[in-house]
């Protein structure tokens with residue numbers, strides 16, 4: 001690229017210090033927000049005694065009982081453990097230990113090719129570790145779109161990752177200087193042994209309810225140990241609610257947060273709601289993988305006929321220049337309605353791009369919009385600015401269809417066509433109201449330009465005889481339903497209500513509306 005830099009040098013203790021500073025800053029930030037919003041925080045382990053009663057064993061050794069109107073369980077999740085393998089957070093680690101290793105392992109063995117395993121594997125691989133991933137299933141990233149996962153696996157293999165799919169780790173021998181993992185094919189067969197300096201167990205997470213007293217309080221759990229709730233986050237015990245990782249749904253921070261907001265709104269007597277269909281997920285590896293909505297496999301299973309729009313980053317100008325051409329964007333849409341059902345991205349900045357698809361005022365909005373399920377064309381100004389163009393191009397088949405045939409498309413086209421027309425009509429009407437005499441020759445001049453003789457003669461005759469009132473009926477009335485507010489503005493002008501008319505006109509300028517829309521979206525993104 002024309003700029004030379006010396007080889008990077010790793011200073012792991014400084015990196016860990018930097019990480020800790022980030023954590024401390026965030027924790028302090030939340031503490032500050034609690035104080036600012038006058039929320040009392042009691043540090044300790046909570047146990048639900050029943051409706052309206054929580055016992056807290058404080059960190060200071062004291063126990064107190066708190067009386068409250070409502071209780072919200074948000075105790076999160078814990079690592080899923082592997083039978084017979086003891087996690088010491090030094091050599092056999094969970095995600096917690098893997099975030100604080102004191103040196104880069106020469107060989108890192110990861111058990112489970114899910115999001116957390118691949119994210120942490122990606123980190124340590126970039127810092128110099130050899131990474132081997134053992135996965136029980138015959139694919140990586142279970143739950144993600146299979147085609148995306150396959151492509152992602154190829155990318156990781158090209159980087160140097162090794163995968164052992166359809167295999168399970170049954171034991172880890174810790175007696176020697178290096179760890180020896182015993183690996184068997186998932187379907188059974190001959191076992192093999194693999195050496196590693198560190199083994200990361202990342203086979204999933206389970207809801208955390210230990211010591212919470214749920215059994216004694218009578219709070220029902222489902223067959224996977226998650227707190228059972230209804231659509232309003234209420235458990236079976238009056239006044240006890242639950243949200244986040246401890247209930248069903250994707251274990252994601254933004255899902256937990258959204259549920260927190262919703263339950264607070266419900267408890268305040270408002271209508272809290274979470275749209276579970278548009279919860280994006282991101283795998284923060286290099287490159288990233290992101291998704292929102294349904295996968296191809298889920299659509300097949302549900303018997304939904306769908307079409308696929310795909311666009312590779314190899315064909316994107318900015319990606320080519322930046323040499324980040326790995327990956328693609330994939331859009332799944334209903335074959336009959338073009339309603340977008342899922343968007344999947346693998347590639348650089350996939351975690352940012354996915355919000356174009358999942359944003360509340362984006363294509364998904366129309367799933368709940370009045371009378372239509374058509375996708376909205378993404379804003380071309382933004383999407384052309386870079387690799388985001390790929391998501392626009394993958395969407396193209398649906399966008400053009402939407403504009404050509406859909407209700408929203410038709411409305412947009414009509415609007416564009418009619419913009420100059422209403423301005424012209426306003427001018428005609430104003431001139432008519434005050435200067436009819438001067439208008440006549442102008443209209444006659446226009447009529448003279450019409451090439452069809454018979455029509456010209458007919459129109460010329462009418463123009464001669466039309467009164468201003470008749471002109472109003474002929475030219476204005478038929479278009480009244482199309483833009484009533486504009487005609488109100490014209491009427492106001494005609495009656496010399498200057499200020500009101502000008503305000504009414506300004507309110508309708510479409511450019512203003514568009515600018516407001518951008519502003520709102522940009523603000524949301526910054527937030």
Ligand SMILES: Cc1cc2nc3c(=O)[nH]c(=O)nc-3n(C[C@H](O)[C@H](O)[C@H](O)COP(=O)(O)OP(=O)(O)OC[C@H]3O[C@@H](n4cnc5c(N)ncnc54)[C@H](O)[C@@H]3O)c2cc1C
Nearest residue numbers: 044045046074075076077095244245246251252253254256
């Ligand atoms: C390594 C890792 C990476 C992740 N990366 C992402 C990511 O990139 N994006 C994303 O969206 N999500 C990510 N997640 C998931 C995300 O952290 C969780 O979905 C989210 O934190 C769940 O929020 P929660 O409020 O339900 O639980 P938590 O955030 O886990 O909070 C639960 C809290 O309750 C406390 N608690 C538990 N029991 C009691 C008790 N009896 N009394 C008092 N307090 C108690 C716990 O100490 C904890 O502080 C990641 C998770 C892990 C482990």
